[in-house]
Amino acid sequence: MTNSNFSRRNFLGLAAGAAGAAALAACGSSGPSDKSGGGSSKGGASYWSLSGPPGEAVRQATVERFNKANPDTKITATFFQNDPYKQKIKTALGAGQAPTMIWGWGGGGLKSYVDANQVLDLTDWIGQNAAVKDKILDSSFGAATVNGKIYALPIETVQPIVLFYNKKVFDQVGVKPPQSYGDILDLIPKFKAKKIAPFSLAGQSRWTNMMWLEFMLDRNAGSEVFNNVFAGKAGSWSDPAVLDMLTKIQALVKADAFEKGFSSVTADSNADQALLYTGKAAMMVHGSWSYGIQQANGGTFVKDGGLGWMNFPPIDGGKGDPSNTVGNPGQYLSISSKASAAEQDVAKKFFSTTLVDDDEKAGWVKSGGVPVLKNADALYTGDDAQYLKDMAAIASGAKSFAQSWDQALSPTAAEVLLDNIAKLFQLQVSPQQWVDAMNGVIGK
């Protein structure tokens, strides 16, 4: 039973403090007042994309270039981190607050936008602007096409999946890089004997495991099987080549082809990359962007010529074309169908000018990537020249450049896919169970 003075004074103090904080917060709302959701301000357009290196700097520069040339119709760019972006864009779309230009990965995700009538059909526009289409690699348009129509412009870079290897480790053990899948199987015990993990794998990330399935199935059976799945043909996964591939993968796991505890490692910490450049692992199947990471984090590893790379080797007796590759045939930009006509025009202008100009090409090469824009060869100079040229050759020389399965399929099916892949590598499901589970979500 104490301090009665305390209460009134403190109450006023508290109230003042809270009111002050709330006022400060409200001050924030006196900012761009017509900013509702992704809507643009003053006759420009809005653009959402991913933040962080290496891409953000290039995207920022692109937008600035456009704004300089078009001061009356500026683009406002906002950048979000990868996973939060996926949630934010869906919330925005669901609430009718999407930005004018929607960045994405094409494929099944794009299809879900199309089915919801959220994105513009660009087929006619591209037909009328053939010059734009000609500047972009043809194979990149596949993932931008839904039901025969084009709904997005391929932009930024192509990212094939590649087999990287540590040359120093190979020399140490006295073996040569594998030329076939059989060679891989031979190499496994040799590296194990020297306590080196044959392959580095970030098993917890799931999509990293998926890359293995993608290549193994393609080398084994060609692109048909997955194309059937993608087309929605019932029971497509029941092709015997699939069971064979799944069994092979589980055999790899049982043979300890991957590093100890691989199911605990995620890709975003780059611990899997570290295994390669520290020589704890001999090889790694990963996206082409790994080159940049190896360079930045591996000290002098890349500079000293320690990093080797090649397309995934063929499987003996497999039907797939050895030039085929998988990965991201591009990144994709769509135009919101709910944006105003003026905003859509700004977007189209962006598409036809800045996004396909030479500075764009140079910017992406500088970031260490292979642009979706054609004829970048002359730009591949310097230390990374050989790598970039090889990547470009893989990308353009591939008979088929398949899109990553989790992007090609609908989000619903993709979730089931990744889930089952994780269980497969955990040896928690049998190949047949995997096939049955996946058949169950075809066309969903």
Added chain:
Amino acid sequence: MTTLAPPAVRVQEPTAAKGGRSGSVGWMAIPALLMFFAFAVVPLVGVFVLSFTTWDSIGPIHPSGLTSWKAALGDKELLHSVYVTFLIMGLSWLAQTPLSILIGVFLAARKRYRGILAVLYFIPLLLSSAAISITYKALLDPNFGIGAGLSLDFLNQDWLGNSTLAVSVLVFVVSWQYIPFHSLIYQGAVRQIPTSMYEAAEIDGAGRWRAFWSITLPQIRYTIVTSSTLMVVGSLTFFDLIFVLTGGGPGNSTRALALEMYQTGFMANQMGPASAIAVILVLVGLLLAQLLRRLGGKGDESQLEGA
């Protein structure tokens, strides 16, 4: 201490008092009610309505009756998620409560360096789930983590890739983050206990252990209920840490209800079933809260004691 009113006077009070006595309290609940209504009840009703639709979160919403409910309830994963949720809830309560009490008791004793300890113990609370998961992911890496760092090979387990270990790791990390908080609560509670009670016990010949069981624990009973309520209810909607640390994996061994809901709704684009799961979560929470209130011996709201 104030003096109590002599009984004779009190008998006359009730009749006049029933209507008007606490009449002036109602308005005090209005602000909270309004805020809660606007930002929690209305959205909750929205979610309830959504559970009777089919929606992929970006297109038009299609009313679809019980379709989404059937899909959600029929999914085997749902039952597993409920199991995982209660498993983590139970294990984290078991891990946190005894430890928090012990540490609370430890901190309550007045020794100088314990002041610094209390400050240091508090640090885990200040870290966000993102920071904590990044830290633990690095520490638990089988090749570069704590095992390699301290050269203790048995610490090089497949921490996040083995189902049992993953659950244990989660419980450990949650405990690491929240034991400081609960021990703070217990510390405060223990310091309330009059030393006279302990002195009396000592005179009676009771040892420290006996004193703990017979005096300390009963005296902090209501604190245990409060702390447990916070723990239990908190663990129902537990999401951030699990999401970043294990993503629900390996497989589905750490896929608690909140994760199941998120994955169904935002990753598989099935907002209908996800909303159904959300409604289930709210009902379970309500049930648990009622249960804990009864266990706490507070009894029912309808006691007319105030009159």
Added chain:
Amino acid sequence: MNWIGGSFGWIWLIIVMLPIYWIVITSFKTQSNYFVTNTFAPASDPTLANYKLVLENDFVQYFWNSIVVSVGAVVPAVLISFMAAYAVVRGSHKRWLRWTNSLFLLGLAIPLQAVIIPVFLIIIRLKLYDTLLAIILPSIAFAIPLSVLVLSNFIRDVPKELFESMRMDGASEWGTLWRLAFPLTRPALVTVTIYNALGIWNGFLLPLILTQSPDKRTMPLALWTFQGQFGINTPAIAASVTLTTVPILVMYAIGRRQLLGGLTAGFGK
């Protein structure tokens, strides 16, 4: 009892400090030698580059936003929850107050992800999108259920006779709230304040969905700067975490006396 408590206390200290120690030493490493050296060894080539990076990237802005949001949400939340808890306990003979209490209980287990889209729509309608107030208002609402639950439990602990005597001294309910309930409920108020503050300070989903401009971002979103498309800059994140934690820790160390004062005051029966 003492030596068990003692040795356990020290073991727990090591368990608590090991990850903290890791965060601090990692903040001085560079990304290139981060994996190469022992994870527990201090940086062989300590560098302040990470801290520089953090400060250059609008750290102060994000920190300030977090402070505004946390204070702006926690103070009103605890205040109105306290009032509501008092009303619910003292007015328990009124049916609508009992219903209100049950309504609050319903809010205990609302998963934020579930209601985020409706909340987003409400914020848009109120024209509050991309403001700090957008984060504050829902945060207050979600803090209410648990706060009311805990606070009402404590208020119920106060003997009825004390309320009676306040009443007979001619005090209004409002006066009783502040002169009787407030001092006696201080431990619970502190608990509830800390609990809510921590939740809101570290809250991620509300800022993500309800704000957009970089200048409205709160600390949890600040970590994005160091999360690239293909990997995270762990040492930079460690620096960011350290920079965020140190000021709060200092505030806590100083304010601890107050806190403990609050915790020891009134249960006085």
